Amino acid sequence: MSEADARVMRGRAARRDPFHQGNSRGANRLTLSRFSLRGVALLYLLVLLVAPVALIFFKTFEDGLGPPLEAITSPDGLHAFWLTIVCVGIAVPLNTLFGVITAIVLVRHKFRGKGLLNSVIDLPFAISPVVIGLALILIYGRDGWFGGTLEDLGVQVIFSVPGMVLATIFVSLPFVVREVMPVLQEIGTDQEQAAETLGASPWQTFWRVTLPAIRWGVAYGVVLATARALGEFGAVSVVSGKISGETETLPLFVENEYTNFNLAGAYAAAIVLAMLALAVLLSMNLLRRNPEVDEGAALFDPAGTNLEKEA
Amino acid sequence: MGSTNGIAVENVTKRFGDFVALEDVSIEVPDGGLTALLGPSGSGKSTLLRVIAGLERPDAGRVVISGEDTTAVRVQDRNVGFVFQHYAAFKHMTVFDNIAFGLRIRGQGNGTIRERVRRLIELVHLQGFDRRYPNQLSGGQRQRMALARALAVEPRVLLLDEPFGALDAKVRNELRIWLRRLHDEVHVTTIFVTHDQEEAMDVAEQIVVMNDGKVEQSGGPRDLYENPASEFVMSFVGPAHKLGEAWVRPHDVEVRHEPNGQTIEAMVDRVVHLGFEVRVELTLPDGEHFSVQLTRDQVEELELVERQIVYVRPRETRVFQLS
Numbered sequence: 063m064s065e066a067d068a069r070v071m072r073g074r075a076a077r078r079d080p081f082h083q084g085n086s087r088g089a090n091r092l093t094l095s096r097f098s099l100r101g102v103a104l105l106y107l108l109v110l111l112v113a114p115v116a117l118i119f120f121k122t123f124e125d126g127l128g129p130p131l132e133a134i135t136s137p138d139g140l141h142a143f144w145l146t147i148v149c150v151g152i153a154v155p156l157n158t159l160f161g162v163i164t165a166i167v168l169v170r171h172k173f174r175g176k177g178l179l180n181s182v183i184d185l186p187f188a189i190s191p192v193v194i195g196l197a198l199i200l201i202y203g204r205d206g207w208f209g210g211t212l213e214d215l216g217v218q219v220i221f222s223v224p225g226m227v228l229a230t231i232f233v234s235l236p237f238v239v240r241e242v243m244p245v246l247q248e249i250g251t252d253q254e255q256a257a258e259t260l261g262a263s264p265w266q267t268f269w270r271v272t273l274p275a276i277r278w279g280v281a282y283g284v285v286l287a288t289a290r291a292l293g294e295f296g297a298v299s300v301v302s303g304k305i306s307g308e309t310e311t312l313p314l315f316v317e318n319e320y321t322n323f324n325l326a327g328a329y330a331a332a333i334v335l336a337m338l339a340l341a342v343l344l345s346m347n348l349l350r351r352n353p354e355v356d357e358g359a360a361l362f363d364p365a366g367t368n369l370e371k372e373a
Numbered sequence: 374m375g376s377t378n379g380i381a382v383e384n385v386t387k388r389f390g391d392f393v394a395l396e397d398v399s400i401e402v403p404d405g406g407l408t409a410l411l412g413p414s415g416s417g418k419s420t421l422l423r424v425i426a427g428l429e430r431p432d433a434g435r436v437v438i439s440g441e442d443t444t445a446v447r448v449q450d451r452n453v454g455f456v457f458q459h460y461a462a463f464k465h466m467t468v469f470d471n472i473a474f475g476l477r478i479r480g481q482g483n484g485t486i487r488e489r490v491r492r493l494i495e496l497v498h499l500q501g502f503d504r505r506y507p508n509q510l511s512g513g514q515r516q517r518m519a520l521a522r523a524l525a526v527e528p529r530v531l532l533l534d535e536p537f538g539a540l541d542a543k544v545r546n547e548l549r550i551w552l553r554r555l556h557d558e559v560h561v562t563t564i565f566v567t568h569d570q571e572e573a574m575d576v577a578e579q580i581v582v583m584n585d586g587k588v589e590q591s592g593g594p595r596d597l598y599e600n601p602a603s604e605f606v607m608s609f610v611g612p613a614h615k616l617g618e619a620w621v622r623p624h625d626v627e628v629r630h631e632p633n634g635q636t637i638e639a640m641v642d643r644v645v646h647l648g649f650e651v652r653v654e655l656t657l658p659d660g661e662h663f664s665v666q667l668t669r670d671q672v673e674e675l676e677l678v679e680r681q682i683v684y685v686r687p688r689e690t691r692v693f694q695l696s
Contacts, residue, residue: 253461256461259523260526262478262480275465
């Protein structure tokens with residue numbers, strides 16, 4: 063708030079208070095209430111968000127760098143890290159590709175059962191991850207629908223990596239769809255039709271017009287899906303069997319270390335996880351710098367760049 | 374029509390569910406002509422334009438562009454320029470890239486593209502704006518950019534769907550005159566859709582008046598005004614009042630102080646001075662309101678005042694057969 067605004071507000075507060083001719087007390091009261099409001103918000107964040115995360119940092123490095131480093135560079139720790147990257151690396155690209163296709167189908171096409179499909183997308187939001195895990199076991203488990211057949215073919219899904227990837231895909235599925243749909247609705251079909259009249263094929267129209275127009279929606283969806291996939295515990299835990307060094311992702315590794323009283327390892331892995339999530343959130347904030355929204359930024363983008371790229 | 378770039382629409386019908394948007398519509402636009410599709414909203418004028426562009430597929434009938442039956446040709450291959458009411462600017466591209474879009478799709482070389490875009494930017498008076506993004510332009514500038522983008526591919530025909538509809542009155546007037554001049558320069562067969570009869574008469578050489586999915590009449594602006602074929606055209610193109618069974622234009626009425634056997638009695642409600650033109654609002658004995666257009670000199674001579682009784686006689690009336 064600028065000085066002028068503050069003066070106006072103090073003046074208003076004084077006028078509202080007929081018993082105080084000198085406006086200093088009215089001003090004080092307003093400042094006080096403003097500070098107490100800030101205080102409440104800050105305290106809330108401090109107690110519920112900052113304190114736990116800060117404590118983890120503190121606990122991790124309580125006995126120096128040695129123990130945590132040892133824990134996360136242990137074979138099990140490294141494997142958990144690697145497996146997390148694998149799960150995210152498969153789930154997020156797949157959900158991005160099919161998410162964009164699904165969003166386009168839901169927004170641009172008319173067909174029977176569209177409403178049903180639209181609500182099915184939200185199932186992963188609505189169902190508890192544990193239930194999702196159990197459902198996967200019902201289908202792919204030894205006695206499940208496909209489980210027996212797959213096992214005969216030598217593919218083990220449950221208590222193995224494929225099941226964990228499936229669980230990760232399931233829980234992170236809605237994000238790209240839900241982020242892209244409103245953007246598609248907002249841009250409408252005019253730009254796509256204009257591209258068509260200018261000779262662009264449907265494929266060219268998608269790459270040159272539709273995708274650039276929805277790219278921020280896609281980017282947000284990817285960031286949210288990645289964050290969810292990184293941290294997923296419940297569903298993955300149920301289908302993994304939690305075999306150290308084989309079917310443990312980072313969140314499972316954290317829990318395992320914790321229950322085995324290896325607190326340094328648990329905290330260290332938790333920090334790695336927190337860092338990954340933080341990196342994802344930061345990249346989202348960087349993406350927010352959108353040149354078409356920011357009037358000034360566009361001026362610094364030389365018009366020739368695209369032309370050179372085409373050449 | 375041979376090899377010339379005229380447009381012929383033959384017996385086109387288009388339905389959306391139960392709604393008949395176009396019913397057996399035929400129009401012909403000469404090569405290099407500037408034609409307006411004029412009608413109220415829901416009259417089918419935009420649908421007809423989209424059928425010509427290939428953005429809608431007709432249920433029946435043919436569209437012939439430059440002598441070639443294009444009914445089954447994809448929109449990408451029709452080589453038409455289309456300008457949308459809300460600009461349809463590619464928001465993530467600069468003005469330059471917007472205009473260059475069609476040329477790049479056609480795989481033109483960079484040198485050619487640069488030269489062509491430069492000429493088009495001059496044509497639409499957007500010099501110095503080539504690095505701007507659409508959201509840094511005014512509505513009028515965006516629409517000029519959209520026009521340059523459509524012209525860049527050297528289309529056989531140019532189709533404009535209410536191109537000035539989203540702009541304010543002043544800019545709309547400027548763009549109207551500018552479009553007229555541009556057409557004289559570029560000479561591409563052009564159809565534009567409008568619901569504004571003044572705009573149609575101002576810009577177009579030929580006007581096609583549409584109503585309820587059908588063509589009411591087509592002809593030159595003067596022809597439509599002086600020889601309307603139906604009550605609808607009479608009332609939609611220019612001002613008109615109904616007196617009993619007959620229609621009369623407000624400037625085709627004589628106002629007198631004394632009755633002469635052919636006149637109707639009327640009371641002056643208001644005298645509205647609009648500069649050279651004066652609108653006199655009258656009430657007839659049956660309670661109908663009616664206004665007459667006179668010049669300032671005529672009103673001074675008649676010394677008209679409010680609540681005065683006068684006698685009016687339509688000089689020219691029209692009676693239409695019920696269709």
